[in-house]
Amino acid sequence: MRINFNVPPYTGHEFEYIKECVENQKICGDGPYTAKDNEWIEKKTGCAKALLTTSCTHATEMSAILCDIKEGDEVIMPSYTFVSTANAFVLRGAKVVFVDIRPDTMNIDENLIEAAITPKTRAIVPVHYAGVGCEMDTIMDIAKRHNLFVIEDAAQGVMATYKGKALGAIGDFGNYSFHETKNYSMGEGGALLMRDETYVDNAIIIREKGTNRTLYKLGKVDKYSWIMPGSSFLPSDMNAAYLYAQLQMAEEINNDRMDHWNRYYEALRPLQEKGLIELPYVPEHCTHNAHMFYIKCKDFEERKGLIDHLLANDILPASHYVPLHSSKAGLIYSQFHGEDKYTTKESERLLRLPMYYKLTNDDLDEVVMRVKEYYKFT
Ligand SMILES: *Cc1c(COP(=O)(O)O)cnc(C)c1O
Secondary structure, eight states: OOBOSOOOOOOSOHHHHHHHHHHTTOOSBSOHHHHHHHHHHHHHHOOSEEEEESOHHHHHHHHHHHTTOOTTOEEEEESSSOHHHHHHHHTTTOEEEEEOBOTTTOSBOGGGTGGGOOTTEEEEOOBOGGGOOOOHHHHHHHHHHHTOEEEEEOTTOTTOEETTEETTSSSSEEEEEOOTTSSSOOSSOEEEEESSGGGHHHHHHHHBTTBOHHHHHTTSSSSOOBOSSOOBOOOBHHHHHHHHHHHHTHHHHHHHHHHHHHHHHHHHHHHHHTTSOBOOOOOTTEEOOOOOEEEEOSSHHHHHHHHHHHHHTTBOOBOOOOOGGGSHHHHHHEEEOSOOSSHHHHHTTEEEEOOOTTOOHHHHHHHHHHHHHHTTOO
16 A cells, blocks of 8 residues: 555566577677667767666766866766765765755756866766756856866756757766666666767777777677776666666656656645745756656755655655765765855755656545645645
């Protein structure tokens, strides 16, 4: 009877495709399903090259290697994000510089970025929270004028666009996640998107342990060898097969999620109109993907009460990121530039409601009813 926060997506074809991998003895990386997934991403987003990876975390680490991020470099990002956004750069010795978010979208405030740039700054990392695009025109303009890389954390942004452009294909690099909590899944997995050809050859080598094994497999070199530092960033083709079943049905999954999102929005709109809660904001020029549905309570205490009320009724909601600058590692490896006007305050009142492919209207209506009950809204 319990209503879970997330249920991993499953379309019905996953087993059949995985079985094919096993029967054909093609279970390692870069098999036929990986190729299909890469091609799907390239066609959908218009990026020059997409490479399936073992996670979005690893795609971000690859991006940091490709940008040649080194000790002493600085990278600008929001503090309201997942640890991997920062870890990828900290692992290379960089200092992470956080700037505040916008309270409306929970995305990095594009107007605060320029003041945080120093001669050591190498990259900007916008995070498209909830699949709603950051202000990419402004960010790309700043990056161009200061000669910085832009690495989009588009973990939540598959199938979403900013001014018609796919999230993840606007900056130099884009990172997708196919973790089981995301809209499309392969259990654990992700992808590195490259907008143009510049870094493709190096990315292919870095992903294959720093070797030219890919060229060897294509018969272009006699034997493969160590070319540059790299790691093992390519997933098994069995995971890629699971993902392909979902990419084939991407529109249907997206539409299903959008229906839930819109149903939540309409049902909870009266509470927003009475000033009881706030609902998500999607700028006119952004098409989102219903990655999540969140509401904002008045404050931390009120949110705690609502969480307890939902849990008592077998509904599992979820808060989200503890701002990285206030975490144990954040105190060592990062610095918050300017004032934390919204990051902490907004993060403490945001609550995510159950959202997944095939969530039923009955369950969704039950969640809405319990939220209304908490606010004594009739
Ligand atoms: C999920 C997520 C990640 C990490 O994705 P993995 O595939 O689990 O490594 C990174 N950044 C953001 C914003 C995410 O939501």
